[in-house]
Structures are given as structure tokens and as C-alpha cells.
Amino acid sequence: MxxxxxxxxxxxxxxxxxxxxxxxxxxxxxxxxxxxxxxxxxxxxxxxxxxxxxxxxxxxxxxxxxxxxxxxxxxxxxxxxxxxxxxxxxxxxxxxxxxxxxxxxxxxxxxxxFDENTLFDRMATRGQLTSALLTELSRTVARFHTNAAIDHRRTGAASIASVLDSNEQALAEANIFTSATIAALTAKLRTALGHHEALLNARERASKVRHCHGDMHLRNICLVNDVPTLFDCIEFDEAVATIDILYDLAFLIMDLWHRGLESGANLVFNRYVDERDEVDGLPLLPFFMAIRAAVRAHVIAMQAGQATGQRYEELVREARAYIALAFRFLAPAPPRLVAIGGLSGTGKSTVAAAVANQLGPAPGARILASDRIRKHLRGVPAEVRLPVAAYHPEVSEQIYAVLMQSVRATLANGHAVVADAVFAEIAYRERVEQIALDAEVPFTGLWLHAQPDTLIARVDARRGDASDATVDVVRTQLASQNSPAGWTWIEAGGTVTSTVARVVEVLACRAPQR
Incomplete structure (x- = not known):
């Protein structure tokens, strides 16, 4: 008013x-x-x-x-x-x-x-939010959260409860949602809050509640000297911005998802968690994304209250779409484990990135890639090439051990996983399958295959990739390869589109029941 x-x-x-x-x-x-x-x-x-x-x-x-x-x-x-x-x-x-x-x-x-054409909402509309740009944005957000001031004045659950209280009031005052819709959404959110209360409080005790940005959607991000830059944070109420860091991140992920950029949302989620170990908070992400969608609904509804004619109708539709999205995030989505193996150059990481958003709870599966784990353990960005010594057999055994441990921990937190590695050795394939059995989640093993000339050409053309595989590495792999029994053979020598389509088909046939 x-x-x-x-x-x-x-x-x-x-x-x-x-x-x-x-x-x-x-x-x-x-x-x-x-x-x-x-x-x-x-x-x-x-x-x-x-x-x-x-x-x-x-x-x-x-x-x-x-x-x-x-x-x-x-x-x-x-x-x-x-x-x-x-x-x-x-x-x-x-x-x-x-x-x-x-x-x-x-x-x-x-x-x-600044140049308004570099606002990320406009770049999203033009299809300019590349994987490289979203990766750099994810790292920017992770660094910001690492340095943000820690706050222990309220429990994690109390912080989220206050958001639900104010949002319920704002939705009711908007006069464009039915009382039944508001009551149903509020009931689901409060049920989820009760379910997650202990985890929210544990994360606060672990210093995961900090003075964050608070309003991190795409319109509040721009390029300054070609660097993703957060601006226009919440300043009017410290409590609104003193939140769980994953709740801060959830606004960005939700905004990407709402715009139909589910793969981009999944990429941001994965690159962020690559930087910060937030596996304990994974059960909270769909809940946080639902709250962010509900908050956005009431903000859009307020704008509708100041509009007339066609603009009013457009804003009402948008606000209601956000409410529908909140319900979607709150719907149960069982976890599953998908392992993608194959020689270097078969496109494992490309396929993983293309399908991960379709697996498990929002924002999709955690992609655990051996190449990225190897770089992380060396303390360098994924794009930095490592020396040959980093690929000795004993090092690779350590990498697979960390990969398996991470897969197990992620599944234990109710999230879907895509394990991306060569998986040339039978022992590694058996270990990843056993993790799925132990966790009692569906397992799908995919083996990507392409002709030698295709593999060599693809690897030779790579630049700035997480994989350091060379043409010589491919030739060595070809000399000793053995196709896994029980894994689905995927012909990956054609286009990315055809390979992904076949993978999606296989995954749909083996999808867990909700």
C-alpha cells in the first residue's frame, strides 16, 4: 500500500x-x-x-x-x-x-x-546463457556464499517458517488465487517444513544460514566486463536475506526452470555442488524451489493488481503458472541411479548433461563425473589439464573410490544420480550396481559405443574440456576394451540428438514408479 x-x-x-x-x-x-x-x-x-x-x-x-x-x-x-x-x-x-x-x-x-542486453533474463530469452557462462555464474555464487556472513540468531526451520507465513498472507491479499488453491499449497509447504525441520536446523548449526543475496533471479544478474555479476540484493529486511544458502541458490535454479531451461538449471545446481559440498541439503532443494515459485507468484500477482487490460491478464496467467510450478516441485519423485560408461569420445558427459534434469526430484540428477572429481581432488578447475601422473592406475582407483562414496551419499539423501566414467573394469561396474542394490533404488547401466575413427576425431577436437584424454589414450582403451554384460548398448556414433533420444527412450522404459 x-x-x-x-x-x-x-x-x-x-x-x-x-x-x-x-x-x-x-x-x-x-x-x-x-x-x-x-x-x-x-x-x-x-x-x-x-x-x-x-x-x-x-x-x-x-x-x-x-x-x-x-x-x-x-x-x-x-x-x-x-x-x-x-x-x-x-x-x-x-x-x-x-x-x-x-x-x-x-x-x-x-x-x-550497464548494458541492459547483458541482463541474464534477456540473455535467456535470446538463448545466450551458454554452459560456460552458467558454469562461471555457479562458481561466482558459490564463492559469494562461502564468504557471506554466518548468522545463528534463528534456527533454520524458523527462518523458513517466517517465509511461509508472510507468503501465505501475500497470496491471500492478491485476490487472484482461490482460497482452496492457497490452502492446498500452504498445507503441502507446511507438511514439507515439518518433514525437513531437523535438517534445516542441523544446517543452521553447521553455518549454512548466512546473509545472502535473497533475490537471486536472472533479472538481478548481468555481465560486468564479461563477468557474471549479482546485483540488487534484498536490503530492506535483513531477515529475508539471512537464509540457508541453498534457499538463496534455489531462486536462480527455479527461475531457469520456469523459463523452460531445465538443463541450465541442472547445470547450475551441479556446478555449484561441485564447488561446495552440499550433499546433506539435497532433500531441501525441491522444497526450496517450491517456496521460491510461490513467492514469485505473489510478487507477480501484486504487479497484476496495478495493471489493466491485456497486461493484467498476462500477469495473472504468469502468477498462476508459478503456483502450478510450486505444486510440481512438491510432487514426490523417487531417486534412481544411472551409470553411463564408454570409451573416451563416446559423449558420456554430453549425454549425462542432456538427461539429468529428467531424473529424480528437481532440479534433476546429481552428475558425478570421474573427470571432474579428479580435477577437484587436485584443487584445480575442471578445464585445467593435469599431468600424466594424475592418471596412474593407483590414482584412478582413488578417483573411483571417491565416485562410489559420493554416489552412495547422494542416493542416501533421496536424490537421483548419474555416474559418468569409463567403467572399463568389471569391478567398477559391479561396485556401482551394488550401491543401487544396497540403496534399493532402480539401476540403469548404459554403455555408449562409437567407431574408433569417430572417437579419435572427437577427442582430437576437444578444447577446454574436463576430460584430458588424448588420441593415445583412446587407442590404449580400444586395445583393451570389453563391453559390459547387462548394460544397455547405445550406439553413440551419430548426432548428439539421436544418441540422447535413444537414452531417453531407455530411461523412460525403466523409470521408477512414483
Missing amino acids: IVQDQTSVLAFLKDSASYGESVARVTTLDTHISVIVFVGQRVFKLKRAVHLPYVDFSTAARRLAACRQELDLNRRTAPTLYVGVRCITREADGRLLFDGHGELVDAVVEMVR
Whole structure:
């Protein structure tokens, strides 16, 4: 609800003469709690004078404090974007000025203007969110979470319970959802909260609740000097952003999923967990994604309340789509284990990335790849080539031991797994099958096959790949290969599309019952 008239402030900000320089054009963008003013190479962000269940910008003093908090918090991730805070004062002659000596009327955050075409929501629409870009974004988020301030003032369950409380109220006030829909979603969310209470509290004790970004969807990410950069974090309520780090990540993953980029969502999830060992929190991800979808539903519904005509209808449909997505995330999805083996160059990692989002609970299977584990244990990025010594038999035995341990731990947490390795030795194949038996989950073994010339050509063409296999390695593998009995043979010498289609067909035939 708007509680204070900002007409004069908006007029001041829209007047090019207010900036004391030659400004050809001033444009604005409205959001549900802010007005963004674009002036040349600068941006000024004004807080709306609103008092809502989750934010109080009802006075100029509150808005100034929020601006200062926004500056400090966003400089954690985007120091070059955030310039400062400008006070808007009313002088003795009635004029409004930036940083004058008169009465405080309002405040704005001043930012450097960036190329809006690099906003990740726009790049997603254009199909420009490449695997490399999403990988770098995942690493950026992981580093940010590692350095974020730890907070032990509330239990993990209490933090999430407050989100459910405020969101239930906001959904009811939106007047576009039926009471039955709100009641059904609320009941499912609260049941899930009760189920996860002990885990949420354990993660808080393990310092997994931190002062995070809080609003990490694609529109709050851009490129600065070609680097993925988080901006516009939650500043108006510290409690809203002091959350489990996986709940922070869940907004990004949910947003990708909502846009039909399920593979991208799964990639971000996997690259993030490559950087941070969050296997204990895997049961929480579908729950967190459902909450994020429900929160997004009420925000869109609020925007609908300020729209008319066709725009109103579009926003209502979008809000209801988010509610449907929340229900989908909360639906049971049993775990399973899929092992993808084959010689170097058969496309194991490509196939794994293409099908993982379709397996188990959202955001899809954890991909555990021997190549990435090998690099992780050496403390280098997956793209860095290792020396030959890193591939000695005793090292490979260690890699498979870690792979098997990780598969077991992930399945124990109710999540699906794709194990990606050559699996040339019978012993390794038997070990991974036994893990599935012990965990009582369905197992599918896939053996990818391609002709020698195809394998050699593919490996020779690789650049910046997690695999360090060379043409000589392929020739050595060909000399000693043995096809596994009991695993499904997949012809992988054709296109990626045809190989993936065959794999999807096999997996669908052997899908576990929900």
C-alpha cells in the first residue's frame, strides 16, 4: 500500500535539469517497490513509499536507511556498479536538490549504467546463457556464499517458517488465487517444513544460514566486463536475506526452470555442488524451489493488481503458472541411479548433461563425473589439464573410490544420480550396481559405443574440456576394451540428438514408479 505522495520527487528525477549536466533523455522503469531512473551513464533507484507485509518504506528516513543498506550489501558482489547514496532535500525556496541543506524528502541509490542486453533474463530469452557462462555464474555464487556472513540468531526451520507465513498472507491479499488453491499449497509447504525441520536446523548449526543475496533471479544478474555479476540484493529486511544458502541458490535454479531451461538449471545446481559440498541439503532443494515459485507468484500477482487490460491478464496467467510450478516441485519423485560408461569420445558427459534434469526430484540428477572429481581432488578447475601422473592406475582407483562414496551419499539423501566414467573394469561396474542394490533404488547401466575413427576425431577436437584424454589414450582403451554384460548398448556414433533420444527412450522404459 502506498502511504506517501512522491509526485514531486518523481517529477524532480524525471527532469533532466536536476542533474546539472547535459542530459538528452531521462527514462524510467517501474517495479512493485521501486522506480528506476536512467540518466545518461547513471541510474538512480528510488524506493516507493509503500508499507507491505514484508517491507516498510513509509518514511523518507526509512527509505534513506534502506538506500544505505543497499549500497553496502550490493558492494559485496558488484562494487563497480554501486556509486553511492544521494539524498533529495527540499530547500528554503521550495526547490528539490540532490544533497542540499534542507529537509530530507527522499533518497536514491546511484549506480553505473550497464548494458541492459547483458541482463541474464534477456540473455535467456535470446538463448545466450551458454554452459560456460552458467558454469562461471555457479562458481561466482558459490564463492559469494562461502564468504557471506554466518548468522545463528534463528534456527533454520524458523527462518523458513517466517517465509511461509508472510507468503501465505501475500497470496491471500492478491485476490487472484482461490482460497482452496492457497490452502492446498500452504498445507503441502507446511507438511514439507515439518518433514525437513531437523535438517534445516542441523544446517543452521553447521553455518549454512548466512546473509545472502535473497533475490537471486536472472533479472538481478548481468555481465560486468564479461563477468557474471549479482546485483540488487534484498536490503530492506535483513531477515529475508539471512537464509540457508541453498534457499538463496534455489531462486536462480527455479527461475531457469520456469523459463523452460531445465538443463541450465541442472547445470547450475551441479556446478555449484561441485564447488561446495552440499550433499546433506539435497532433500531441501525441491522444497526450496517450491517456496521460491510461490513467492514469485505473489510478487507477480501484486504487479497484476496495478495493471489493466491485456497486461493484467498476462500477469495473472504468469502468477498462476508459478503456483502450478510450486505444486510440481512438491510432487514426490523417487531417486534412481544411472551409470553411463564408454570409451573416451563416446559423449558420456554430453549425454549425462542432456538427461539429468529428467531424473529424480528437481532440479534433476546429481552428475558425478570421474573427470571432474579428479580435477577437484587436485584443487584445480575442471578445464585445467593435469599431468600424466594424475592418471596412474593407483590414482584412478582413488578417483573411483571417491565416485562410489559420493554416489552412495547422494542416493542416501533421496536424490537421483548419474555416474559418468569409463567403467572399463568389471569391478567398477559391479561396485556401482551394488550401491543401487544396497540403496534399493532402480539401476540403469548404459554403455555408449562409437567407431574408433569417430572417437579419435572427437577427442582430437576437444578444447577446454574436463576430460584430458588424448588420441593415445583412446587407442590404449580400444586395445583393451570389453563391453559390459547387462548394460544397455547405445550406439553413440551419430548426432548428439539421436544418441540422447535413444537414452531417453531407455530411461523412460525403466523409470521408477512414483
